[in-house]
Amino acid sequence: MKRHYTILILVTVAATIALMRVVGCGTSRSARAVAAEKVYVAPGELDKYYAFLSGGQSGSVFVVGIPSCRLIREIPVFEPRAAYGYAVHEGDPRREELIATGGLWGDTHHPALSETHGVYDGRYLWINDLSNARLARVRLDTFEADKIVKIPNLQGAHGIAVVSPDTKYIVVNGEFEQPTDGMVTNPAPYTSVVAFVEPFTMEVKFEVRVPGNIDIADTSKDGRYSFSTVYNLEQGKDLASMIQFDRDAVAAIDIPAAEKAIAAGKGHVRNGVPILEGPENPGLLTMIAVPKNPHGVNVTPDGKYVIASGKLSPTVTIIDTKTLKIVAEPEVGLGPLHTTFDGRGNAYTSLFIDSQVVKWNIEKAIKGAPDYIVDRINVHYNIGHLQAVGGASMKPAGDYLLALNKLSKDQYLPVGPDMPEDQELIDISGEKMKMLASFPTPPEPHDAEFIAASVLSPKVKQVFEPAKDAIAAGSESVVRTGPHAVTVNMTMIRSAYTPDHFDVREGDQVTLRLTNVETVRDMIHGFALPDHDLNLALPPGATRTITVDAGKPGVYWYYCTNFCSALHLEMRGRMIVQPKDSTIAIPDWKAAQNVKGPVAGVPSTGAGQ
Ligand code: RUQ
Numbered sequence: 001m002k003r004h005y006t007i008l009i010l011v012t013v014a015a016t017i018a019l020m021r022v023v024g025c026g027t028s029r030s031a032r033a034v035a036a037e038k039v040y041v042a043p044g045e046l047d048k049y050y051a052f053l054s055g056g057q058s059g060s061v062f063v064v065g066i067p068s069c070r071l072i073r074e075i076p077v078f079e080p081r082a083a084y085g086y087a088v089h090e091g092d093p094r095r096e097e098l099i100a101t102g103g104l105w106g107d108t109h110h111p112a113l114s115e116t117h118g119v120y121d122g123r124y125l126w127i128n129d130l131s132n133a134r135l136a137r138v139r140l141d142t143f144e145a146d147k148i149v150k151i152p153n154l155q156g157a158h159g160i161a162v163v164s165p166d167t168k169y170i171v172v173n174g175e176f177e178q179p180t181d182g183m184v185t186n187p188a189p190y191t192s193v194v195a196f197v198e199p200f201t202m203e204v205k206f207e208v209r210v211p212g213n214i215d216i217a218d219t220s221k222d223g224r225y226s227f228s229t230v231y232n233l234e235q236g237k238d239l240a241s242m243i244q245f246d247r248d249a250v251a252a253i254d255i256p257a258a259e260k261a262i263a264a265g266k267g268h269v270r271n272g273v274p275i276l277e278g279p280e281n282p283g284l285l286t287m288i289a290v291p292k293n294p295h296g297v298n299v300t301p302d303g304k305y306v307i308a309s310g311k312l313s314p315t316v317t318i319i320d321t322k323t324l325k326i327v328a329e330p331e332v333g334l335g336p337l338h339t340t341f342d343g344r345g346n347a348y349t350s351l352f353i354d355s356q357v358v359k360w361n362i363e364k365a366i367k368g369a370p371d372y373i374v375d376r377i378n379v380h381y382n383i384g385h386l387q388a389v390g391g392a393s394m395k396p397a398g399d400y401l402l403a404l405n406k407l408s409k410d411q412y413l414p415v416g417p418d419m420p421e422d423q424e425l426i427d428i429s430g431e432k433m434k435m436l437a438s439f440p441t442p443p444e445p446h447d448a449e450f451i452a453a454s455v456l457s458p459k460v461k462q463v464f465e466p467a468k469d470a471i472a473a474g475s476e477s478v479v480r481t482g483p484h485a486v487t488v489n490m491t492m493i494r495s496a497y498t499p500d501h502f503d504v505r506e507g508d509q510v511t512l513r514l515t516n517v518e519t520v521r522d523m524i525h526g527f528a529l530p531d532h533d534l535n536l537a538l539p540p541g542a543t544r545t546i547t548v549d550a551g552k553p554g555v556y557w558y559y560c561t562n563f564c565s566a567l568h569l570e571m572r573g574r575m576i577v578q579p580k581d582s583t584i585a586i587p588d589w590k591a592a593q594n595v596k597g598p599v600a601g602v603p604s605t606g607a608g609q
């Protein structure tokens with residue numbers, strides 16, 4: 001009997017393997033062709049959407065074209081990046097902000113695009129740094145971080161959301177509870193705050209205290225409420241005590257009520273920010289009991305409902321955004337984390353434990369119809385976030401959904417014990433979901449938002465506008481500004497630096513003010529200086545200023561790091577560091593330019609000290 005079973009199993013396994021060979025792990029040849037066609041963007045053609053994925057512990061934002069899944073840019077935010085000359089050197093404004101607010105690394109989770117009338121307008125993107133309680137803003141005309149601020153009075157800046165429909169504030173949630181007065185000796189239970197940040201000045205306008213901790217955020221579409229999940233309503237300080245209650249909460253903050261209370265001077269100012277206490281301001285804070293250690297919270301595109309994902313409960317909780325009452329609590333599967341929408345009445349919830357995306361119909365679930373689950377699709381593996389195109393706006397496109405999976409396991413060639421993260425693009429245009437493609441990323445995207453190329457690309461600048469201190473072609477100079485200080489005002493254009501050499505003396509501080517005077521998009525020039533720890537990249541129109549020590553006497557070639565023309569390799573020049581006791585005065589560049597004949601070997605003009 002036992003032998004028969006063994007044979008049966010062997011035959012079944014062999015048949016399954018043979019079948020898998022033919023159709024390729026459950027996908028038929030024609031299904032593959034259809035999927036490939038859907039993500040194929042021919043060379044020279046452009047993607048339909050920009051996807052902005054948070055870079056997690058990479059501290060950055062990944063920009064991916066959809067549907068091709070091609071990485072088109074990484075925007076460094078909370079981490080220096082030599083490739084873009086971002087925050088690498090002293091004096092760089094973002095570097096100074098990073099150092100002043102917590103350090104040269106970060107953990108980005110939730111990109112949030114600016115909205116006008118509830119749809120993405122392509123002006124800005126905000127991104128949090130969970131670890132150091134920071135918020136950064138990225139300009140979308142230049143794809144550059146332009147401001148980084150610290151959020152006082154909270155730790156673990158986790159969920160963020162734009163207050164719809166017109167980006168009145170950016171909401172920032174404090175995940176890690178703190179002693180309310182900041183004193184470790186205070187025996188009272190820890191609490192946290194939700195911060196409301198003015199989007200353009202990036203000033204923290206006010207905060208609202210919530211019992212427990214505050215995880216993920218969204219806002220109602222009419223600007224009335226911010227919603228935050230609270231998974232530690234127990235106010236426990238260890239794992240066991242954080243999972244005691246069957247229900248934690250969604251905290252709903254009435255934003256106009258908060259503004260009124262602030263205007264009436266009801267905030268208790270701490271570290272420069274007024275904090276509102278719930279009990280002192282009736283109606284300000286409503287705690288809606290939802291099961292158990294909820295995670296994601298997402299408002300439906302029509303603004304009617306807010307959906308909290310149960311995480312430790314196999315349910316999602318549907319709450320009416322006007323009455324703040326629970327209207328249904330349908331089961332969706334194991335480990336629900338986040339929910340997104342297609343604009344056709346369907347919700348898509350990520351199931352971490354089941355490794356699935358579940359599609360369910362919102363109205364059917366509310367009515368208690370037995371067939372509210374529409375479809376399920378397996379993802380690879382253990383999905384965290386998911387986002388449909390426009391899913392967090394009032395106008396979802398209903399075409400693509402991105403699954404942001406935590407583990408890639410066997411999906412890519414092994415690259416050591418640590419594997420890339422796996423993002424999967426799913427077609428949601430039909431009744432059934434269809435897996436289209438996957439692509440790896442560095443660690444570790446948590447969330448994504450998409451914007452149509454037709455909205456954003458016309459806003460993207462060709463070149464940087466000249467800064468106030470930009471050097472114009474023809475006005476280059478080398479000036480001694482002190483006994484041990486020289487300023488070099490330099491321009492760069494294909495394929496030369498002007499000046500192409502200059503002299504300084506050992507012991508000098510050399511300030512380089514560099515302008516890339518190109519007027520053509522993508523004509524980047526680098527400026528690397530050997531043995532001086534100096535590497536900059538200047539996009540067209542950009543100006544950078546940096547001061548370095550002249551270093552040991554010698555000839556140092558500065559050179560272009562970005563291949564820019566057939567003469568790219570020749571695009572280099574010399575910093576000649578004369579010995580301390582050299583009597584050679586530092587040539588004056590303007591005088592040198594008037595000298596007829598080759599510039600090399602210009603006589604000293606006595607412009608030195
Ligand atoms: S959180 S999936 Cu910031 Cu859900 Cu990561």
Ligand code: CUA
Binds near residue numbers: 494526562
């Ligand atoms: Cu400029 Cu290469």
Ligand code: CA
Binds near residue numbers: 248
């Ligand atoms: Ca709990």
